[in-house]
Each structure stands twice: as structure tokens, then as C-alpha cells.
Amino acid sequence: MSQDIFHVLRSDQFDRSFLDELYEITNKLRKLARTKKGNDYLQTLISDKRAILYFTQPSTRTFLSFLNACQILGIQTSEIRDPNTSSEIKGETADDAIRTFSSYVDLIIMRSPRAGLADKIAKLLDETPRRVPVINGGSGKDEHPTQALLDIYTLRRSFGKSGGDIDGKSIAMVGDVCRGRTVRSLSRLMRHFEGAKVYFVSPDTLKIGDDLREDLKKNNVAFEETTDFENIIPVVDAIYMTRIQDEHDKDGESKHIDYSKFHFTYDHLKVLKKDAIIMHPLPRRKEIDVKVDADPRAKYWRQERNGMWTRVALIAKIFGIDKDITKPYGI
Amino acid sequence: MSQDIFHVLRSDQFDRSFLDELYEITNKLRKLARTKKGNDYLQTLISDKRAILYFTQPSTRTFLSFLNACQILGIQTSEIRDPNTSSEIKGETADDAIRTFSSYVDLIIMRSPRAGLADKIAKLLDETPRRVPVINGGSGKDEHPTQALLDIYTLRRSFGKSGGDIDGKSIAMVGDVCRGRTVRSLSRLMRHFEGAKVYFVSPDTLKIGDDLREDLKKNNVAFEETTDFENIIPVVDAIYMTRIQDEHDKDGESKHIDYSKFHFTYDHLKVLKKDAIIMHPLPRRKEIDVKVDADPRAKYWRQERNGMWTRVALIAKIFGIDKDITKPYGI
Amino acid sequence: MSQDIFHVLRSDQFDRSFLDELYEITNKLRKLARTKKGNDYLQTLISDKRAILYFTQPSTRTFLSFLNACQILGIQTSEIRDPNTSSEIKGETADDAIRTFSSYVDLIIMRSPRAGLADKIAKLLDETPRRVPVINGGSGKDEHPTQALLDIYTLRRSFGKSGGDIDGKSIAMVGDVCRGRTVRSLSRLMRHFEGAKVYFVSPDTLKIGDDLREDLKKNNVAFEETTDFENIIPVVDAIYMTRIQDEHDKDGESKHIDYSKFHFTYDHLKVLKKDAIIMHPLPRRKEIDVKVDADPRAKYWRQERNGMWTRVALIAKIFGIDKDITKPYGI
Incomplete structure (x- = not known):
């Protein structure tokens, strides 16, 4: 029950x-x-x-x-x-x-x-x-717990079609993983899926907080942190893009970050796995090129x-x- | 009919x-x-x-x-x-x-x-x-005529339980009785209840207006005006608290008034009659201590x-x- | 079909x-x-x-x-x-x-x-x-296509009662015919009514644009442009008043226009045809005297x-x- x-x-x-x-x-x-x-x-x-x-x-x-x-x-x-x-x-x-x-x-x-x-x-x-x-x-x-629910649902529906579930899958969370509450809420739910792995891909100044890091360790969620987006793209089953949360800036510090390294471009589609998916909690700014929208692996509109x-x-x-x-x- | x-x-x-x-x-x-x-x-x-x-x-x-x-x-x-x-x-x-x-x-x-x-x-x-x-x-x-309707309804329901009605009851209206339109609307309805009495308790500068005073006299509503809240509390069957209506200030004059003398505190509960009730049209600021909320005589949430x-x-x-x-x- | x-x-x-x-x-x-x-x-x-x-x-x-x-x-x-x-x-x-x-x-x-x-x-x-x-x-x-639909409907219902339709009728569009989109949308629909004629009555600086003028010519809509409101009133079957659209001003230029010459006054009722109608897309400012509202030829509230x-x-x-x-x- x-x-x-x-x-x-x-x-x-x-x-x-x-x-x-x-x-x-x-x-x-x-x-x-x-x-x-x-x-x-x-x-x-x-x-x-x-x-x-x-x-x-x-x-x-x-x-x-x-x-x-x-x-x-x-x-x-x-x-x-x-x-x-x-x-x-x-x-x-x-x-x-x-x-x-x-x-x-x-x-x-x-x-x-x-x-x-x-x-x-x-x-x-x-x-x-x-x-x-x-x-x-x-x-x-x-x-943002209900965002996590819909994210998990989107992952399941997408992976289900290629015959599986979230167990054993890898997901990259990209961008402002420090202040994006959707990142926090979703990665915490990963504990329920065996063998799932999370990559946090972000600028050095926007890494995940200590509390989330501790929480994931305590709950045995496998994760890795990196600044290298290019090398992660071909590896993962899902890419979860996020915008920079500059409304939480204290002193305009976001302006000094080169966020373009954490943008998903049209060219990236070539190296992405055939059955991988691209997600975004939206709204987006420039994190995902609008030309990507037409690719069947782009799931953010369905996610919505x-x-x-x-x-x-x-x-x-x-x-x-x-x-x-x-x-x-x-x- | x-x-x-x-x-x-x-x-x-x-x-x-x-x-x-x-x-x-x-x-x-x-x-x-x-x-x-x-x-x-x-x-x-x-x-x-x-x-x-x-x-x-x-x-x-x-x-x-x-x-x-x-x-x-x-x-x-x-x-x-x-x-x-x-x-x-x-x-x-x-x-x-x-x-x-x-x-x-x-x-x-x-x-x-x-x-x-x-x-x-x-x-x-x-x-x-x-x-x-x-x-x-x-x-x-x-x-604010519909506020008066709900206030009367609240008074009746509350007094009804102790076996009576508004006839013969006394009610203190406390605070900014000058500019509070709920005070005007409610006290005008008192004419319909025999033997009911109203105490207007307010700072000197926020007494009821001449027009309301004349209206009550003309309609034979018994009332008294006072600045002494402490002595009124043990006497009445209902206390109707109001906040200071400083949005009607012309020149910030409310700042010079010591409104704390017209606050209902936790200690006041001791001297309040056992079957008296406390009302407030809400929103409140500090007119009623939040600790009062748990007392069964506090009726403002029901009133709402x-x-x-x-x-x-x-x-x-x-x-x-x-x-x-x-x-x-x-x- | x-x-x-x-x-x-x-x-x-x-x-x-x-x-x-x-x-x-x-x-x-x-x-x-x-x-x-x-x-x-x-x-x-x-x-x-x-x-x-x-x-x-x-x-x-x-x-x-x-x-x-x-x-x-x-x-x-x-x-x-x-x-x-x-x-x-x-x-x-x-x-x-x-x-x-x-x-x-x-x-x-x-x-x-x-x-x-x-x-x-x-x-x-x-x-x-x-x-x-x-x-x-x-x-x-x-x-503003749905405004045009309701305008045509109002014309038809009004003319219908005096036994006709919009075919052969004349309508004066008065005021800021340059920037009023209701004017554009409505006059374009006139092509569907045989023998209908439009008078654009406006200050010199607020005449209709070249694109609309060309469009009407191309579609054989009969029209005339004038600044003389007084002489048009007794002639037409419908008067369509509009307010000055000063929210589209670039530099407050509307202030220099004497718009009062394009107001419909109570006296104008005397020279208006008996079965003519007065319309306005609303909101109005002073284009139509409120005293006109009670005249049966005033249709703007029904129009709404x-x-x-x-x-x-x-x-x-x-x-x-x-x-x-x-x-x-x-x-």
C-alpha cells in the first residue's frame, strides 16, 4: 500500500x-x-x-x-x-x-x-x-517538490519507451545547480532509483551547497561534480538544463560568470546519445538554442x-x- | 414577511x-x-x-x-x-x-x-x-454593510449558545472608532436590539464623528464614549477590536498616538467575562496578542x-x- | 457553405x-x-x-x-x-x-x-x-478583428429594424482615424456591403494611413476624407466616434490638436437623421456628451x-x- x-x-x-x-x-x-x-x-x-x-x-x-x-x-x-x-x-x-x-x-x-x-x-x-x-x-x-514529481515522471515516460526505467540511468544537471531549487528537489529523489547517477555540471562559483552534498552522500546517491559540460554530454541518458538564477544575486555577481559554456547548442545534438533526452524546468533564456526544440530528444515542452x-x-x-x-x- | x-x-x-x-x-x-x-x-x-x-x-x-x-x-x-x-x-x-x-x-x-x-x-x-x-x-x-451583517451574525451565534441574543447585551468598540467604517456600519444596526449598549473606547483624537453620534441618538441607541479600555473589559459581553486606519492619515498624525493602550493582551483574558467574546474585523496588526487566538472566547477567525x-x-x-x-x- | x-x-x-x-x-x-x-x-x-x-x-x-x-x-x-x-x-x-x-x-x-x-x-x-x-x-x-465583428453586427441590427442592411448605407468614422485600430478593422469589412460608403472625419494630422487608403481602393470601398464634422452629421446613417489614441504619441503631439471639433454634442442630435445611429468602441473621454446617452439613436452601450x-x-x-x-x- x-x-x-x-x-x-x-x-x-x-x-x-x-x-x-x-x-x-x-x-x-x-x-x-x-x-x-x-x-x-x-x-x-x-x-x-x-x-x-x-x-x-x-x-x-x-x-x-x-x-x-x-x-x-x-x-x-x-x-x-x-x-x-x-x-x-x-x-x-x-x-x-x-x-x-x-x-x-x-x-x-x-x-x-x-x-x-x-x-x-x-x-x-x-x-x-x-x-x-x-x-x-x-x-x-x-x-519545489511538484517540479521534482513532474521531472521524474518525464524521465520515466521517456526511458520507458526505450524499455527501461530510471534505475541505472545517469542524468546531468547543468548550470546554476547552487541556487536552482528544481535541482535540489529532483536530485534528492534519485535515492529511490538503484544505480542512478547524477552529474552536477556548473561554473566553479555555482556548485551545489554543502547541505545537498551531505544529503546525497547520506542517502547513497552516486554523484560527481564537474565544470566540463562538453565531455559529459555524450555520456549521460538525460540532460537537465537550468537558467542562471540571478534574482538571488546579492551584488550582481552573476554578470561575471561566463554562462555560455553551460548552454546546449545545436551542435551538441550530434554527440548526444540517440535515446538520451533534454529537459529544462523553463523558463529558458539562452541555455538551449531554439533550433534544438524540433529534435525528438527535446522533452521540455512535454515536461511542461x-x-x-x-x-x-x-x-x-x-x-x-x-x-x-x-x-x-x-x- | x-x-x-x-x-x-x-x-x-x-x-x-x-x-x-x-x-x-x-x-x-x-x-x-x-x-x-x-x-x-x-x-x-x-x-x-x-x-x-x-x-x-x-x-x-x-x-x-x-x-x-x-x-x-x-x-x-x-x-x-x-x-x-x-x-x-x-x-x-x-x-x-x-x-x-x-x-x-x-x-x-x-x-x-x-x-x-x-x-x-x-x-x-x-x-x-x-x-x-x-x-x-x-x-x-x-x-461596509456586509461586514455589519457578519458581525451581527457572529454576535448572535455566540450569545445564542449561552441562551440569549443581542437584546440587552453590551459591546465595546475599541480603537480607531473615528475612521473604522466597520464601527459605523455595526453600531448603526444596534438600533434593532432592545437594551443593547455600545461603548466606544478610543484615544481622544480618534473619537466617533458627530454624524454617527447624532444618528445613534436619533435612533435611541444607548452608548458611552471613553478612553479607558482597562475598566471596560470586565463589564462588556463583546469586545470589538479595530486596527488604526492610518491609510486615511492626512499628515502621518497616527504616529503620535499611543495605540498600545488599545491593545488586547493575554493578561486581559483574566478579567474578561467567562462568556464574553472577542471580535476583530481583521486584518490585525498588534491589537490582539496572537496568544489570545487559542482562547475559546476569541471569535475573530469564526467571524471571518x-x-x-x-x-x-x-x-x-x-x-x-x-x-x-x-x-x-x-x- | x-x-x-x-x-x-x-x-x-x-x-x-x-x-x-x-x-x-x-x-x-x-x-x-x-x-x-x-x-x-x-x-x-x-x-x-x-x-x-x-x-x-x-x-x-x-x-x-x-x-x-x-x-x-x-x-x-x-x-x-x-x-x-x-x-x-x-x-x-x-x-x-x-x-x-x-x-x-x-x-x-x-x-x-x-x-x-x-x-x-x-x-x-x-x-x-x-x-x-x-x-x-x-x-x-x-x-482588432473582433471589434469589427461586433461593429458590423450592431450596424446590421440597427438598420434591420428600419428595414434594411448595411448595403447602400453611409458611415462616418470620426476622430483619430489614423491610429484607431477599430477604424482600420471595421472599414476593411465594408467591402462586403454593396454601395456602402465611409467618411473619414478627422483633424488633418490624424488622417488614415496610406496602407489603409490603398487597401480600400483596391477593394472598391467608396470613401471620402474630410475635416468637417458638422456637415457630415446630417448626411450619414451611422456615426462612429473614436477617442484620441494618445498612448501612441511619440512626443505628446496630441496636445496640440483641437479635438473638440470632433466631439458629438447634445445639439448635434437635432441634425442627425431620425433613424441614424451613434456608435463608439469605448472607452470614451469627451467625444460624446453623456446627455446623448439617453437618445434612442445612441447605440454604444448595446454595441458593448x-x-x-x-x-x-x-x-x-x-x-x-x-x-x-x-x-x-x-x-
């Missing part, structure tokens, strides 16, 4: 059986959603639920992905995106604001520039009579759409309607 | 029988909403209606409360919150903007920094072929949730589906 | 039979929408579809009109209105942003200050596996509401449910 889930805060809370189950739900609901009848059915399952998207850090993808996931399940939504239109400017604390949300809705999906805020909020709500689930849609440099479907599955799991999806129409 | 209602503009338009009926609807729909079947039913009653939330003054609570109230009734919504994204920057008048809204929707819920704007708009629409109801969700320092339900009831009444709620499923 | 439609980008893509069919759909769905049963039915037809409104240029009317049109058809919506809350500030291109939207939704409705952007985006999507329809809700000074209904019809046509509207309930 798979674990139950209430809050979704950190990627290390998912175990292997949870991942397996979640992807089964995801695949089943994609099938259901191919027909209008299936879509209409999905919208009836938790039509009595309402969610808020509380995103105080800019976001397009994660925001829209969650919003459309809610809509697929017939959940009605409110959104707070611009703190200027809300009561924060009247001096309210984030604690009070979120307790307020819990008065009105059944699910809080939040993104914040503050590391750890989602955890803190979840704990706070656990002590009130209106305990509602909290999903962390990105917390500072810290965590996978994000919506894994989030539908996750919300379904939280509200306990996963059985209604894997065995629809009461069959 | 209770009065019919179209626009909701000022708290003095509600009579006692209206309040009684509204709370009956509120209680019935909360019961209905306990089941998915009941929720789904509520969403069918006016599924052909659409509303706009036109909030040109920052708001979290009132905005979300109304939005979720609409969703509970299956009303689809649009929102205008940031004047920068709308045609106001092209030089359109508020009159034209709102007449525009009435072209598309069946209900206008509005908050504005301008006192009297909601009244003016309602009158304007009354003269057009697309007359739609307007609900005032807060107009400057002036009025009561707001959503009384607003559902109000909208139901406006659209004439109240009977479908008090006698659901055609029984 | 009328043409099929996928993207809606420019008004010149509509032919006469398309216009005829669209207005038949519009009239039928307005009839359906008179009852709750009809409204509920409309909401079921494409309840499995989701749309995004991507409006990076301020808009109230067009935005709300499209949003409510989607709601009438049961389409769920997301919105991006403020670029500051989205990934554009992380350096994403508009191309990538819109490809992202197409990952989540089934319809993109967009307004942009950039001329030609909607065309470019539509072409881009045509080359991806997630080709979704794009509706241009206004692109810079360039085009017509906009919502023609957009419902257009979306219905795009998704191929027009037959479900003209022959509802499978009859």
Missing part, C-alpha cells in the same frame, strides 16, 4: 511506492481526459472543493499548471498574486493571511520567496480547527504538460479520489 | 426581520454545505448568473469572502483589482466603467476608496435598461468564516433563491 | 457568408440565453475546454467581454494581465511564453501592444504538436453587449458547436 498524503512540502517526503502510484494515476487520468465524457466526469469528483493560489513570487508556468490542474478536477479557485492588492500592505502577517485563506478554501497552493514558509504555514494550520492541505509550489532557493497532469494526480491523491480515476465510473 | 432587497449599500437599510431571515438562510445553507450533494445542489441554483468584483481598494478578506460566496452558488466571476490593467488609464469615468460591467454581468460587488460611490453607481444603473444589483463591499471611511456564509445568504436573497435553500430539493 | 475558422487574426479574413452565419448564431444564442435552461445548456457544450486571456495591454471591455463569453460557454479561464507577476521578468521570450500557454489550454485570446504579434504566434503554434486557436483581441495600432454575444458566437464557431446553438437540444 502506498503512503497517504496531506501537505506537500518537500520532495524527500515521497517514497518509491508513492511515486509509482502517482504515475499510475497520472497515466489513467490522461486517458480519461481524451474524451469529453471523461473530462466532464473528472470535473464532478471534487466539485465541492475550492482552492487558493497564493503566489507572491512571479510565476507563469507553475501558476498556470496548478490552476489548470484545479480546473480539470472542477475545483474553483481564487488567486492572490500581487501583494499590493491584498491586506499585506495593511500590516498583516503572512501567518494571519494564510489562516484567513483557510477560512474560505479547502486547499492552499503557495509560492513564496521565503525558504521554509510553506512548512511553517502547514504547521500553523495543523494547530487550528480549519486544517487544510498546503502544497508548496516553490519556496525560495529551497524546494506533464507538470499539469502530475499535479492533477497529486491533488486527486490528496483528496482521496485517486480510486475514482484508476477505476472510473465505479467499475 | 421580510423586506425584499436589490442593492446593498448601507447597513441602515436592513430591518430586524431582514436580519432574522438572513440568519435563518445562513444557518440552513451551512447545513446543506456539509455534504457534497448539498454543495452541488447550491451550485445549480443560479448557475446562469455572472458577477464582477470591482475592488479598487486593497482587500484580501472581503474580496476572497465574496469570491468564494459566489463560487458556492455557482456564479461565475470576473475581477478588476488593479486599475492599471483596465481602461481607467485611458481616461474613462467610473460611471462609464461600471455601466460597462453591467453590460456583461448580473451582479456588481464593489469596493472603493470613495465614500458614497456605491450609492451613486446604484442610482446610475437604476436609470439604465441593464439595471443590475450593486453590493457595497466597503466605501471609503463611510460604510461567518462572513463568507452571510454573503452567500445575502446573494441568495438578492436573486430570490432563499426559499430553495431554506426548503431545499423542492421539499 | 460558410468558411471554417481556426485562428482569428485580421478582419480581412472574414467573408460575407461568414458574417451572415456568425450573426445567425449570435441571434440564436441570445434567444437561448434568455432562460436558465438555455444558459445551462450552453455551458455544457464545450465544458472540457480551457482558455487563457493573455492581455499585456490594458483593457477592461475587451477583456471582460471575452471572459464572460467564455463563461457563457462553460469554458474555464486563466488570465495573465500583469507581466510583473509572470515569467517575462525572468527573461523568457513571448514565443516561449505562448508555447507554454498552449501546453495547458485549448484557446489563447491575446491583446498586445505589438502589431503583428498575434499572427506571429499563430504561425509558431501551427508548427508545434499542440496547435491551439489564437484570437487577436487587439494588436497595437494594427488590428453585442460584443460579448458575437464573441460567444465566434468561439462556438471555432470549436464547431455552432450547430448545437442554431439547432439546440439536438432538434
Whole structure:
């Protein structure tokens, strides 16, 4: 039996059986959603639920992905995106604001520039009579657990086609692996796949942090760190590109880094393995040449759409309607 | 028979029988909403209606409360919150903007920094072929009638448990009673409760205005004004805390006021009557110590949730589906 | 048989039979929408579809009109209105942003200050596996095709009542005919009406551009240009007022224009033909005296509401449910 889930805060809370189950739900609901009848059915399952998207850090993808996931399940939504239109400017604390949300809705999906805020909020709500689930849609440099879920799903679907799974596969995470929270969240999940290996490819000044390094060692995740992107490309089964996270700069230090060495060019396609894949959490700047988009190994657009479907599955799991999806129409 | 209602503009338009009926609807729909079947039913009653939330003054609570109230009734919504994204920057008048809204929707819920704007708009629409109801969700320092409705509902529910009603009860309104529009709207409704008494507790510079004072006298509402919070706490049945409304400052004058004398502290709980209640329209700053939240007499979080339900009831009444709620499923 | 439609980008893509069919759909769905049963039915037809409104240029009317049109058809919506809350500030291109939207939704409705952007985006999507329809809700000074649709519909409904159609009618377009995109889009559609004539009435410095002039000549649309508004008023069957588009000023040049000569005053009503009509795409500033609003010939408020209904019809046509509207309930 798979674990139950209430809050979704950190990627290390998912175990292997949870991942397996979640992807089964995801695949089943994609099938259901191919027909209008299936879509209409999905919208009836938790039509009595309402969610808020509380995103105080800019976001397009994660925001829209969650919003459309809610809509697929017939959940009605409110959104707070611009703190200027809300009561924060009247001096309210984030604690009070979120307790307020819990008065009105059944699910809080939040993104914040503050590391750890989602955890803190979840704990706070656990002590009130209106305990509602909290999903962390990105917390500072810290965590982005649902991005990790969709990344793993994308890896599995891609490798599955060539007959395998993530066990034994190697993945290069490229770029600002220091401050990219998707890198942190995803690499932590690698512990669930036997023989998997991670290459962290980055400028010297943007290497992974000590805490992540320790965490991977403790959990026996094989990894290597390097600055040499060219030599890694032909070796790996997946390349996970990331943009430089200069919004976390303290003093414009990113300007002094030659990031072009960590760009995936059209020429790189020649040396990439035939069945390897290219991923990117997006948005991209110049990390991947747009000419690469047309190559079948470029999976970042699918990855984006996978994000919506894994989030539908996750919300379904939280509200306990996963059985209604894997065995629809009461069959 | 209770009065019919179209626009909701000022708290003095509600009579006692209206309040009684509204709370009956509120209680019935909360019961209905306990089941998915009941929720789904509520969403069918006016599924052909659409509303706009036109909030040109920052708001979290009132905005979300109304939005979720609409969703509970299956009303689809649009929102205008940031004047920068709308045609106001092209030089359109508020009159034209709102007449525009009435072209598309069946209900206008509005908050504005301008006192009297909601009244003016309602009158304007009354003269057009697309007359739609307007609900005032807060107009400057002036009025906030739906806040008064939820406050009265909270008082009744709380006193009801100890066997009574608002008749004969005393309530202290504390803080910036000069500029807090919730204070104005609520104290005006006190005329409907026999023997009720209001204490206005505030710094000397933030006493109630002459117009409110005259209005209360004219309507025989018993009241007293004082600066001494400590001595009032043990005496009253309800304490209604408010924050300082410094957004209405002309010249930062609020900075010179020692507002800490009008804070409810943890120690105050000891002298408060056993069955008294503590309210706050929220958001709060430091008016109530967060440690007070856990005390069963602290009702401000419930008050917030009561707001959503009384607003559902109000909208139901406006659209004439109240009977479908008090006698659901055609029984 | 009328043409099929996928993207809606420019008004010149509509032919006469398309216009005829669209207005038949519009009239039928307005009839359906008179009852709750009809409204509920409309909401079921494409309840499995989701749309995004991507409006990076301020808009109230067009935005709300499209949003409510989607709601009438049961389409769920997301919105991006403020670029500051989205990934554009992380350096994403508009191309990538819109490809992202197409990952989540089934319809993109967009307004942009950039001329030609909607065309470019539509072409881009045509080359991806997630080709979704794009509706241009206004692109810079360039085009506003759905405004033209609603304008034609308003002309037809008004002239229809006095027994005719647009064939043989004359229309004055007044004001900033140089930069008003509604003027461009509407006058291009005049080619479909035999004997129709357009008067462009404007200050010398705001005359129509050479490209539009050539286009009208090539398509045999009769037109005249003049600066004399007074003499045109008694002559025409329709007057289409526009505001000065000073947001396109390069150096505040609009300030030097005496625009008051292109205002429709209360006195003008006396010389206007009895069955002529007054239109305005709105928002207005002072182009039309508010006292004119009460005259039955003032059609701009109806024009606004017509906009919502023609957009419902257009979306219905795009998704191929027009037959479900003209022959509802499978009859």
C-alpha cells in the first residue's frame, strides 16, 4: 500500500511506492481526459472543493499548471498574486493571511520567496480547527517538490519507451545547480532509483551547497561534480538544463560568470546519445538554442504538460479520489 | 414577511426581520454545505448568473469572502483589482466603467476608496435598461454593510449558545472608532436590539464623528464614549477590536498616538467575562496578542468564516433563491 | 457553405457568408440565453475546454467581454494581465511564453501592444504538436478583428429594424482615424456591403494611413476624407466616434490638436437623421456628451453587449458547436 498524503512540502517526503502510484494515476487520468465524457466526469469528483493560489513570487508556468490542474478536477479557485492588492500592505502577517485563506478554501497552493514558509504555514494550520492541505509550489532557493514529481515522471515516460526505467540511468544537471531549487528537489529523489547517477555540471562559483552534498552522500546517491559540460554530454541518458538564477544575486555577481559554456547548442545534438533526452524546468533564456526544440530528444515542452497532469494526480491523491480515476465510473 | 432587497449599500437599510431571515438562510445553507450533494445542489441554483468584483481598494478578506460566496452558488466571476490593467488609464469615468460591467454581468460587488460611490453607481444603473444589483463591499471611511451583517451574525451565534441574543447585551468598540467604517456600519444596526449598549473606547483624537453620534441618538441607541479600555473589559459581553486606519492619515498624525493602550493582551483574558467574546474585523496588526487566538472566547477567525456564509445568504436573497435553500430539493 | 475558422487574426479574413452565419448564431444564442435552461445548456457544450486571456495591454471591455463569453460557454479561464507577476521578468521570450500557454489550454485570446504579434504566434503554434486557436483581441495600432465583428453586427441590427442592411448605407468614422485600430478593422469589412460608403472625419494630422487608403481602393470601398464634422452629421446613417489614441504619441503631439471639433454634442442630435445611429468602441473621454446617452439613436452601450454575444458566437464557431446553438437540444 502506498503512503497517504496531506501537505506537500518537500520532495524527500515521497517514497518509491508513492511515486509509482502517482504515475499510475497520472497515466489513467490522461486517458480519461481524451474524451469529453471523461473530462466532464473528472470535473464532478471534487466539485465541492475550492482552492487558493497564493503566489507572491512571479510565476507563469507553475501558476498556470496548478490552476489548470484545479480546473480539470472542477475545483474553483481564487488567486492572490500581487501583494499590493491584498491586506499585506495593511500590516498583516503572512501567518494571519494564510489562516484567513483557510477560512474560505479547502486547499492552499503557495509560492513564496521565503525558504521554509510553506512548512511553517502547514504547521500553523495543523494547530487550528480549519486544517487544510498546503502544497508548496516553490519556496525560495529551497524546494519545489511538484517540479521534482513532474521531472521524474518525464524521465520515466521517456526511458520507458526505450524499455527501461530510471534505475541505472545517469542524468546531468547543468548550470546554476547552487541556487536552482528544481535541482535540489529532483536530485534528492534519485535515492529511490538503484544505480542512478547524477552529474552536477556548473561554473566553479555555482556548485551545489554543502547541505545537498551531505544529503546525497547520506542517502547513497552516486554523484560527481564537474565544470566540463562538453565531455559529459555524450555520456549521460538525460540532460537537465537550468537558467542562471540571478534574482538571488546579492551584488550582481552573476554578470561575471561566463554562462555560455553551460548552454546546449545545436551542435551538441550530434554527440548526444540517440535515446538520451533534454529537459529544462523553463523558463529558458539562452541555455538551449531554439533550433534544438524540433529534435525528438527535446522533452521540455512535454515536461511542461506533464507538470499539469502530475499535479492533477497529486491533488486527486490528496483528496482521496485517486480510486475514482484508476477505476472510473465505479467499475 | 421580510423586506425584499436589490442593492446593498448601507447597513441602515436592513430591518430586524431582514436580519432574522438572513440568519435563518445562513444557518440552513451551512447545513446543506456539509455534504457534497448539498454543495452541488447550491451550485445549480443560479448557475446562469455572472458577477464582477470591482475592488479598487486593497482587500484580501472581503474580496476572497465574496469570491468564494459566489463560487458556492455557482456564479461565475470576473475581477478588476488593479486599475492599471483596465481602461481607467485611458481616461474613462467610473460611471462609464461600471455601466460597462453591467453590460456583461448580473451582479456588481464593489469596493472603493470613495465614500458614497456605491450609492451613486446604484442610482446610475437604476436609470439604465441593464439595471443590475450593486453590493457595497466597503466605501471609503463611510460604510461596509456586509461586514455589519457578519458581525451581527457572529454576535448572535455566540450569545445564542449561552441562551440569549443581542437584546440587552453590551459591546465595546475599541480603537480607531473615528475612521473604522466597520464601527459605523455595526453600531448603526444596534438600533434593532432592545437594551443593547455600545461603548466606544478610543484615544481622544480618534473619537466617533458627530454624524454617527447624532444618528445613534436619533435612533435611541444607548452608548458611552471613553478612553479607558482597562475598566471596560470586565463589564462588556463583546469586545470589538479595530486596527488604526492610518491609510486615511492626512499628515502621518497616527504616529503620535499611543495605540498600545488599545491593545488586547493575554493578561486581559483574566478579567474578561467567562462568556464574553472577542471580535476583530481583521486584518490585525498588534491589537490582539496572537496568544489570545487559542482562547475559546476569541471569535475573530469564526467571524471571518461567518462572513463568507452571510454573503452567500445575502446573494441568495438578492436573486430570490432563499426559499430553495431554506426548503431545499423542492421539499 | 460558410468558411471554417481556426485562428482569428485580421478582419480581412472574414467573408460575407461568414458574417451572415456568425450573426445567425449570435441571434440564436441570445434567444437561448434568455432562460436558465438555455444558459445551462450552453455551458455544457464545450465544458472540457480551457482558455487563457493573455492581455499585456490594458483593457477592461475587451477583456471582460471575452471572459464572460467564455463563461457563457462553460469554458474555464486563466488570465495573465500583469507581466510583473509572470515569467517575462525572468527573461523568457513571448514565443516561449505562448508555447507554454498552449501546453495547458485549448484557446489563447491575446491583446498586445505589438502589431503583428498575434499572427506571429499563430504561425509558431501551427508548427508545434499542440496547435491551439489564437484570437487577436487587439494588436497595437494594427488590428482588432473582433471589434469589427461586433461593429458590423450592431450596424446590421440597427438598420434591420428600419428595414434594411448595411448595403447602400453611409458611415462616418470620426476622430483619430489614423491610429484607431477599430477604424482600420471595421472599414476593411465594408467591402462586403454593396454601395456602402465611409467618411473619414478627422483633424488633418490624424488622417488614415496610406496602407489603409490603398487597401480600400483596391477593394472598391467608396470613401471620402474630410475635416468637417458638422456637415457630415446630417448626411450619414451611422456615426462612429473614436477617442484620441494618445498612448501612441511619440512626443505628446496630441496636445496640440483641437479635438473638440470632433466631439458629438447634445445639439448635434437635432441634425442627425431620425433613424441614424451613434456608435463608439469605448472607452470614451469627451467625444460624446453623456446627455446623448439617453437618445434612442445612441447605440454604444448595446454595441458593448453585442460584443460579448458575437464573441460567444465566434468561439462556438471555432470549436464547431455552432450547430448545437442554431439547432439546440439536438432538434
